[in-house]
Amino acid sequence: MNPNESQKLETAVHALLRRMPDRRAPSGLEGRVLAEIARRAALPWWRKSFAHWPSSMRLVFVAGSALAGFAAVTVLVALAGSQGAHQLGNALSNSFAWLILARDVISSFDGRVRQLISAVPPLWLYGGVAAVAVGYATLAAIGAATYRAVSFARQTS
């Protein structure tokens, strides 16, 4: 399409679309909106978003949160230095000894895998990676082509 035709089409389409009237909203829209407003208004304040809480409650909440945070930090610091904290640490390390065993098993397995990979000729590795990539790309292309064929068929039907 040459620029003149393009400009002519733009002008014609613009004029056409600007003359289009609004569509009529569904008859239930007004009732739905009013019902939803009423439902939200009837909710107790603590079930609304924080911005809609009474300002006194917002103040109490902020002050309470700050106090709770301060108390939690103070208690943790006090506990960390106590004798009980050391005992708790020992007890926990005994309970989770299996984690150390699991870590050893995994690192041993990892070592074996590394040995195995280093024993495979590099050409085989690159070939394997290339085969996986080609397979993936082929599947993606088939999927995309099928999708486009189906959507095109839907559009034209």
Add this chain to the structure above:
Amino acid sequence: MNDEPPVQNQPSGLAPPADFTTFMRMYQDMVFTTSARLVRNDAQAEDIAQEVFIKAYEHFDMLATSPSAGGWLKTVATNLSLNHLQHYRKRWKFFSEFGGDSQDEDAPAVEFAAPDTFFDAIDSEEKRAWVEEALAKLPDHQRVPLVLYHFEDIPYDEISKRLGVSLAKVKTDILRARAALAKILARADGAERAMAN
């Protein structure tokens, strides 16, 4: 869509001020239309329109006396519709855009002699319905920028930013959307003439 006047019923519970109901009646067609043309689904457009008016209710102190209330509603309706589209777009973007625009590039040039006559004689209910149908037939990547440009008066560069696509693609998509729209209308006009003869 319905031909009856809007429902007047008031739900139980705390009722909003009567002014808000009047306000909503003034703008509901515009808000619904804005959304419906973008999302191409009446049920989703109704949900979006509901959300727009709930936001409007929250800002009603400011909107009630504002001369730009219509613009505010239109902007919110457009933004919510685009958010809705982009939410779903992520799911099908890969496959739908996988092949690029090659099939569009191969499309023949559009003859729009018939739409010219169509454009002159648009003032009938039936032909307006054809235009709405023709718009709905456009794929999202053409319809959305076309609607934003021609109905919402948003410039190309702003559309490009809001849709997260290049400026060149926006221009190409709008150009092709116009051509596709003209083609669909030409076909509809031709079919009507054939039936009349």
